[in-house]
Every structure is written in C-alpha cells, then in structure tokens.
Amino acid sequence: MILFFQTLISGLSLGSIYALIALGYTMVYGIAKMLNFAHGDVIMIGAYSVIVAVMQMNMPPILAIFVSIAFCALLGVIIEFLAYKPLRKAPSLAVLITAIGVSYFLQNIAQLIFGTQQKFFPKIISLPSVTLGTIEISGITLATLAVTAIIMIVLTLFINKTKVGKAMRAVSEDKEAAELMGISTNRTISVTFAIGSALAAVASIFYGATYTYIKPTTGSMPGIKAFTAAVFGGIGSIPGAMLGGILLGIIEQFSKAYVSTTMSDAIVFAVLVIVLVVKPTGLLGKKISEKV
Secondary structure (H helix, E strand, C coil), X not given: CHHHHHHHHHHHHHHHHHHHHHHHHHHXXXXXXXXXXXXXXXXXXXXXXXXXXXXXXXXXXXXXXXXXXXXXXXXXXXXXXXXXXXXXXXXHHHHHHHHHHHHHHHHHHHHHHHCCCCEEXXXXXXXXXXXXXXXXXXXXXXXXXXXXXXXXXXXXXHHHHCHHHHHHHHHHHCHHHHHHCCCCHHHHHHHHHHHHHHHHHHHHHHHHHHHCEEXXXXXXXXXXXXXXXXXXXXXXXXXXXXHHHHHHXXXXXXXXXXXXXXXXXXXXXXXXXXXXXXXXXXXXXXXXXXXX
C-alpha cells in the first residue's frame, strides 16, 4: 500500500510537469492551429536562462524567474515571426517540418553555447515537505500542482473573459472572418506564442527544481510526452491539457513500478492509442463540425 501511494505521488509530480508543458502546447494549437514541436526546446532555453541569471549574473532567484519568463516570451514571438509567419498559408506539413527544424536549431545553439555536458540547475525554490502518515510529499510536487491548477484557471478566464482572449477565440474559429471584423490575426497569434513560451519558462523552473540537471536535449522527451498529454486530454482544451498531463504521469509511474521501466513509454503510448480509438478528440476534446 505504501508503494501504491508513493507511486501515485510520484505520478502526480511528473504529471503536473507534463500538464504545465501541455498547457503551452494546447494554447498555441487551440488558437493558431499549429503544432509547435519546438515548445519543448523553449523549456530547455528557459532553464539555461535561469542558470545564467543566477550562477553567472548573480541575480536573486525571483528576478531570475521573471527574466526567464520574459526571455522565453520574447523568444516565442521571434520564432513565430521568423519561422512560422511566412508559412501562414502554407500546407500543414511545411509548418510541421519547420517546427522540427526550429527544435534542432535551438538544441544545436544550446550545445554551441553551453556544451553537451549537463549543467546543475540552481536551487531557486525551497519548500518544506508535507508528511501524511508514512507518506512524504515534496514541497515542489505540491507547488507544481498548485501552480498548474492556477494557470489553468487563469488561462480559461483570460480566454473567455478578456478582449484579447475573445480575439484569440475568433481567430481560432475563422481567421478570415476575424480579419474582416478588425482583429489583427498576426498580432493575436504573436500574443499566443508569447503566452505559450512564457508557460514553457514556468515549466522549465519546476522541471529544473525537480530533476536538478539540464542539458541541450532536456526538452525533447518532456515535449513529446506533453504533446501526447495534450492529445490525450483533447488538444485545444485547456482543462484537457491538465487532465491529460496528470493522467499520463500517473500511468507512466505505475507502469514503471508494477510492469517494467523499459516498457513504461510503450504502455503510455498504447493507452493513448486506445483512448483515441474510443474517443478521437481526446478525453475533453469537442467534436468540430465542418461547414460544407
């Protein structure tokens, strides 16, 4: 029983990180209808920016966090402007290949600057653990869950209640009609990328605090898992991204504990396939009817 609860807590910890990353994925896809596979590498850049700010520039941890968020938001806008904006009317395959190219570009830039060896992530978050009977829950796990839930609620309110959020929904529904109504599609998509990349920076902070070491390929697998989580929960759905991330983390940790560590990824993707066969739009995704 102790192993069960420890595995559950470990799954919640991992799943909350996946959920945090998936929120950025689903934000960009929901508005721009674009799969930004470089999102995981923005997380890596965010982690390195914290390392530089704290360990080389001697910034206070709080300031380093805000610098990382601002830097990643700016990076997201630059990536969108240089790589994706020229492909606004291109086939989706061209955008997908470009996203993969941007991902490798960011990884190689990080290797040139920081080398291939992993770097220690500074301890910028120090929270006490909580003990429930014989089960100990780390403060980072609780903080990640809390921050992910808060961000999910804030994003949902932002999309549904603010003028910018309504413009994002309009662009998501029909770009041409939104332009006719006076909405700037380019500016709206740029804001979406800025928010998504800022969320990647937040995810990088909790990832670094949990796993302590960062390398140029750090964002690759978490990025793929988070994309899987977004699809699992229903890509384009903000609550779905959180649900998918949490469930994915729990499934992965239980697979490692009770089946096989080498088979855990296969089990995770097999569960995804089963869910999509039963419900192609994901757990909380909505079926979209196309007008003919």
